[in-house]
Amino acid sequence: MIQKEAEKIFETRELSVNMGPQHPATHGVLRLVLDIDGETIVNVTPYVGYLHRGIEKLGESLSYFQALPLTDRMDYVSAMSNNIGYCVAVEKLFGIEAPERAKFIRTIVGEMSRIANHLLWLATHALDIGAMTVFLYCFREREWILDLYEMICGARLTVTFPRVGGVRNDVPQEFLDSLWKFTDEFPSRILEYETLIDQNRIWLKRTVGIGVISAEEAVNWGMTGPTLRGSGVSYDIRKHIPYDAYDKVEFDVPIGTEGDTYDRYRCRMLEMRQSNNIIRQCIEKLPAGPVMADEPKFTMQPKDKMMAITHPTKQHAYFILEKACKACGMCLRACPAKAIVGQKKVPHTIKQELCVSCATCYATCKFKALTIVPGGKGLSDEKLAELAVAPNELPDDIKKAGEYLVRQFEFVKKGPKAPEGEIYVATEVPKGELGFYFVSDGTGKPYRMRVRAPSFIHAGCLPRLCAGHLVADVIAAIGTIDIVLGECDR
Amino acid sequence: MAVTEVRLTLEPSGLAPIDIAETIKGKFPDQVIEVVESRDQVSVIIKRDQIVAILRFLHDDPLLSFDHLQDLTAVDYIKKKEIRFEVVYNIYSIRYRHRIRIRAQVPENDPKIDSVVSVWAGANWHERECYDMFGINFVGHPDLRRILMPEDWEGYPLRKDYPLKGPEFDKDWAGFTDVVKRSKELREFEWAG
Numbered sequence: 001m002i003q004k005e006a007e008k009i010f011e012t013r014e015l016s017v018n019m020g021p022q023h024p025a026t027h028g029v030l031r032l033v034l035d036i037d038g039e040t041i042v043n044v045t046p047y048v049g050y051l052h053r054g055i056e057k058l059g060e061s062l063s064y065f066q067a068l069p070l071t072d073r074m075d076y077v078s079a080m081s082n083n084i085g086y087c088v089a090v091e092k093l094f095g096i097e098a099p100e101r102a103k104f105i106r107t108i109v110g111e112m113s114r115i116a117n118h119l120l121w122l123a124t125h126a127l128d129i130g131a132m133t134v135f136l137y138c139f140r141e142r143e144w145i146l147d148l149y150e151m152i153c154g155a156r157l158t159v160t161f162p163r164v165g166g167v168r169n170d171v172p173q174e175f176l177d178s179l180w181k182f183t184d185e186f187p188s189r190i191l192e193y194e195t196l197i198d199q200n201r202i203w204l205k206r207t208v209g210i211g212v213i214s215a216e217e218a219v220n221w222g223m224t225g226p227t228l229r230g231s232g233v234s235y236d237i238r239k240h241i242p243y244d245a246y247d248k249v250e251f252d253v254p255i256g257t258e259g260d261t262y263d264r265y266r267c268r269m270l271e272m273r274q275s276n277n278i279i280r281q282c283i284e285k286l287p288a289g290p291v292m293a294d295e296p297k298f299t300m301q302p303k304d305k306m307m308a309i310t311h312p313t314k315q316h317a318y319f320i321l322e323k324a325c326k327a328c329g330m331c332l333r334a335c336p337a338k339a340i341v342g343q344k345k346v347p348h349t350i351k352q353e354l355c356v357s358c359a360t361c362y363a364t365c366k367f368k369a370l371t372i373v374p375g376g377k378g379l380s381d382e383k384l385a386e387l388a389v390a391p392n393e394l395p396d397d398i399k400k401a402g403e404y405l406v407r408q409f410e411f412v413k414k415g416p417k418a419p420e421g422e423i424y425v426a427t428e429v430p431k432g433e434l435g436f437y438f439v440s441d442g443t444g445k446p447y448r449m450r451v452r453a454p455s456f457i458h459a460g461c462l463p464r465l466c467a468g469h470l471v472a473d474v475i476a477a478i479g480t481i482d483i484v485l486g487e488c489d490r
Numbered sequence: 491m492a493v494t495e496v497r498l499t500l501e502p503s504g505l506a507p508i509d510i511a512e513t514i515k516g517k518f519p520d521q522v523i524e525v526v527e528s529r530d531q532v533s534v535i536i537k538r539d540q541i542v543a544i545l546r547f548l549h550d551d552p553l554l555s556f557d558h559l560q561d562l563t564a565v566d567y568i569k570k571k572e573i574r575f576e577v578v579y580n581i582y583s584i585r586y587r588h589r590i591r592i593r594a595q596v597p598e599n600d601p602k603i604d605s606v607v608s609v610w611a612g613a614n615w616h617e618r619e620c621y622d623m624f625g626i627n628f629v630g631h632p633d634l635r636r637i638l639m640p641e642d643w644e645g646y647p648l649r650k651d652y653p654l655k656g657p658e659f660d661k662d663w664a665g666f667t668d669v670v671k672r673s674k675e676l677r678e679f680e681w682a683g
Contacts, residue, residue, distance in 0.1 A: 048637065048638065049637060049638035057647055057654060219557050219584060220611050221611045222559055222611075223612075422533065423528065424531065424561065435561050437561055437578065441570070448565045459615075460612065490638075
C-alpha cells in the first residue's frame with residue numbers, strides 16, 4: 001500500500017540522453033540517442049549522415065578512373081582494401097583480368113591493410129573499455145605498416161595504389177624484405193597484446209556476454225566480416241567467391257561460438273595471424289611479370305612507351321608550323337608552363353626559354369601544326385624553323401611514342417568505355433563485405449554506382465546489440481562492430 | 491569463449507542462377523516480366539505487387555535458402571525505360587553459395603513498394619537510404635525517415651534529374667558567381683600573352 005503511494009508520488013520516467021556526435025568513443029561522428037531507465041538501455045536510436053559526401057552521386061559523374069580516389073575516403077582506416085574492392089568490381093565489369101603478379105601484390109597489401117585496420121580497432125576498442133597500454137603497443141606496429149605503404153606509393157592513408165587492371169607500380173625488393181621482417185616479428189607482438197588483455201579480469205567483465213547475437217539473427221541483420229563470424233557463421237568472401245590470389249593461398253577462417261563481444265575480439269586476433277600467414281605465402285609465391293594488364297582499351301599504357309618523347313634527358317624542342325596552325329587556342333590553354341603565346345586568328349608561337357618539353361601541346365593539337373624537333377633544345381627560332389618537319393615525317397620512334405601519347409590523352413580525358421550491363425561484386429574488407437553494384441549504359445561513366453558499406457549495416461544493428469545492457473556497454477558495442485563513419489555515410 | 495579455426499567445407503547447391511530464375515518463374519508465372527543475364531549474374535525483373543511473397547519464398551525455401559540480403563538499392567532509369575525506378579535486391583545464400591538479383595519495377599507517379607524488413611531485419615536501413623535518396627516509399631517499414639541527408643532536406647539526391655551540385659548551388663554563396671564572372675574576364679587577358 002505504502003509502495004503504491006510512493007510510486008504515485010515519485011513517478012519514474014525514461015530519460016533520453018544524447019551521446020555524440022563529437023564523442024571520441026563513437027569513432028567518428030555518430031550520434032546516439034539513448035533512452036535509459038536508470039542505467040539500463042531501453043532503446044538506442046543512431047543518427048548518421050554527418051560525413052555524407054555523396055560518393056555515389058559523384059561516382060556517377062566521374063569516369064571509372066577518376067572515381068578510384070573517392071574510395072580511399074570511405075574507409076580511411078583501410079583505404080587499400082577499398083581500392084581493391086573497387087578495382088576488382090570495375091575489372092569484372094570491363095571483363096579484364098589483372099596479371100598474376102599484380103594479383104599477388106594486391107593480396108599482400110590487402111592483408112596488410114587488414115592487419116593495420118584490426119590494430120587500430122584493437123587500440124581504440126581497448127582504450128574505450130579502459131586498457132590504455134594496448135593503444136600504444138598497437139600503434140607501434142601500425143606505424144610500421146604505414147611506413148611500408150609509404151615505401152610503395154608515397155602515401156600513408158589515402159593510398160590509391162591498386163589500379164583498375166593491376167597496381168600502380170611494382171614493389172621494390174626492400175619493401176618485400178622489410179615486410180618479411182615484419183611478418184617474422186608480428187606473431188610475437190600479437191602475443192604481447194594478448195598477455196595484456198586476453199585473461200584480464202576487467203577485460204573479461206566488460207566483454208564476455210555483452211552484445212550477444214545468435215548466428216541466425218546476425219545473418220538476418222545482414223552482418224558480415226568478423227562481426228558475423230564471431231557468431232559462428234563461416235561466411236568469408238575470400239573463401240566463398242575468391243578474388244585476386246586468395247584461391248592460391250591457404251588460410252583458415254576463425255569462427256566464434258557465443259556471438260558476444262569477446263568472441264568477436266578473439267576472431268579478429270586470430271584473423272591477424274591468418275593475414276600474417278597469407279602475406280608470407282604471397283611473398284614466397286610472388287611470380288615475376290608485369291603488374292598492369294595489357295588492355296589498351298581499358299588500362300593506362302606503361303609510361304616507357306612514351307619515353308622517346310617525354311623522358312627528361314631527351315632534349316627535344318617543340319615548334320608550331322605556321323602554315324598548319326589554325327590559331328584555335330587549344331595548345332595555348334593546355335600549356336602548363338604558359339610558354340605558348342598568340343592571339344585570335346594569328347598563328348601561335350612558343351617561347352622556347354619557357355618551354356619545359358612536356359609534350360602537352362603536341363598531344364592537344366588537332367591540326368598537326370605542332371611538331372617536335374629532336375635534340376633541338378636551346379636552338380634559336382630561325383634554326384628551328386629550318387629543321388622542323390611535319391609531324392608525320394618525324395623519325396619512327398618519336399612518331400610511335402607520339403601516337404601513344406595522344407591516345408593516352410584521349411583516354412584520360414574521356415575514360416574507358418565499359419560494356420553495357422550490370423554487376424554486383426563483393427570483396428572482403430576488414431570490416432565486412434564491401435560490395436559495388438554498377439549499372440553501365442555503355443558510356444565512360446557508370447550509370448549507377450552503388451556502394452554497399454559494411455559499417456552502414458553494422459551501425460544499423462546497434463539498437464539490437466545494445467538493448468538491455470548498461471550505458472557503459474554501448475561503448476563496447478560500438479567498438480565490437482568496428483565501424484568507421486566515413487564509410488557508413490559515404 | 492571458445493573460438494575455433496575451421497577450414498570451410500564447400501557445400502554448393504549446384505543450382506545455376508538461371509535455374510533459380512526458372513524456379514521463380516514456375517512459382518510466380520504472372521509476376522516475372524523478364525530474366526536478364528549479364529556477366530554470369532542473373533537478374534529477374536518482376537512486378538512490385540507480390541515482392542514480399544516472392545522474397546519470403548526465396549528466403550524460406552529449404553532448397554534456395556537465400557538468408558543474406560547483400561544489398562538493396564534503386565536505379566533511376568529516367569528517359570531510358572518506360573517505368574522509371576527499379577528497386578534492386580542482391581541476395582545470397584551463405585549455406586548454398588548461390589546468388590540472384592531481383593529487380594522490381596516502381597513507376598514514377600506512384601513510387602511505393604512493400605517493405606521487406608519482415609524478411610530480413612537488415613533491410614531496415616537499406617530501405618531508409620533508398621527512401622532518402624530516391625523518394626521511394628516502403629509500405630510497412632517500421633521507421634521510414636531520412637537517414638543520410640538532413641531531415642528537412644528537399645528533393646531526392648540520387649535521382650538523375652537532381653543536379654550534381656545541388657539545386658541552389660549558385661544561390662548559396664554569392665561570392666561564387668563573382669568568381670565565375672571574374673575568371674571569364676581574365677580569360678580574355680591570356681590572348682594578349
